[in-house]
Amino acid sequence: MSNVATRFAPSPTGALHIGGVRTALFCWLFSKNKKGTFHLRIEDTDKERSKDEHKDQIIKSLKWIGIEHDGELYIQSKKINDHIAVANDLLKNSHAYKCYCSTEEIEDQKKRARQKKLPYTYNRKCRELSESEAPKDVQPVVRFKSKIEGSSILKDLVQGDVEIENTTIEDFIILRNDGTPTYNLSATVDDHQMNMTHIIRGDDHKINTFKQMQIYLGMKWEVPLFAHIPLIHTIEGKKLSKRDNASTLDDYSKIGIMPDALRNYLLRLGWSYQDKEIFTLEESIQYFNLEGIGKSPSKLDMSRILSMNEHYIKTIDENELYDHLVKYCRIYKEKIKPEKEAKIKISLTFLKNKAKTLGDIFNNAKYIIFDDVKFEDKDLELIDDKAKSIIKEFKGNLISINTLDKETLEPIVNDLIKKYETNFKGVGQPLRVALTGSKFGPGLYDIIISLGKEEVERRLGNKIIT
């Protein structure tokens, strides 16, 4: 077989959601595993709904998660003339015909079929119409002459053999009455012209595949291999779609999910390789295959995404993590000031410990990023008179200390615990709130040490908590 070539062919009529990303990922992984190429085709023939911003968002999203297409970006609308030419060929070799039925007529038939609870397929009224019988004043659509007898088998690489009676496939329209091509024609012609070997797409395209296979046959083109992957469902068990604002990659990146983590999650959603859960990018490519794709739809699970992200936060190189954090803060939060960089970088070791997302790390690092501590009323409640004197005393004890480390701080805290007849929490929490404005976050000693003596003294001198 020629080199494997796959494509992802979204329409830029809305933001690319996570389901589309997974389809793209599978296509890309498959082609890379086979040392083949992966192409991106923008199906922008719906002029009304196609938007450049969506096209850009699609490309940006794919790039974010690590997918880049080979070769040139294929813009479907630029190839319309080729599609029309094929329609004319099909007309010539009588695999297609002009249909003069009016929209009203068709709608009426559909309505009646629905009322009788009968399945609707176009009645092929114009199928055998001769040129002389054609009405002169009607702009016809062009329909593909589907097979009427027998059945067709799709040898699906994921689903196995799928057989369907040919009568259930209607004479579908390939050219609208304004002469423009429809999806099934355009997609087929493009896939052929792009020399696609494997069409990997969502399960919702399966019926289209039967239509498209007939076009290949009608044109005597080599039929590519097909793989229909089960859809991703929402928690409610319905297909993920743009309409019910399915999450885009930006929804994940803005809470601080890292691309590799999401890639890993998506890879394992509907695909498996033994019991392996964690796949580096290289491993994804190395192990990906169509056999590992499950047949049933899978549901999106946020806690799993979070935990995958947490895993990456804890295991990737800290320099790399830091770069992610800097980028994240710049885009979604506060740009980290140059003078804070070094401190955050060395503190990452403990800052990352309590984080599932980059957003969590940002929250943990707030006490470093911002010079002024912001207090929440509910946290301030903790600072009663006893707490205030603990803070004051701690600050006083600090003066005699030159180097801040756990060994020097621990005795001080322990003395306070004894003196005030409390536990670590009784001393630690007021200090933590005083220093960071939050009851949650890194360990107390980590906070103090990273802040440095001067800064700790400054913060403990804040009027609000003294």
Place this chain on the structure above:
RNA sequence: GGUCCCUUCGUCUAUCGGUUAGGACAGCUGGUUUUCAUCCUGCAAAGGGGGGUUCGAUUCCCCCAGGGACCGCCA
């Protein structure tokens, strides 16, 4: 309604006729960290139902039920 697809713990999944049905996430215990979170123990949790085939079915076949997708001059 028609056509097609699917069905293992709550979720993602392993198993390619013989397993105490395994793992991961979430959940719940207990412990460490003298706070939260980490981390470590442990626990609980599944083959939709009914028929076959077979010495033996989660695994193969059939029926039913449930769920899903499609049924546009959208893509």
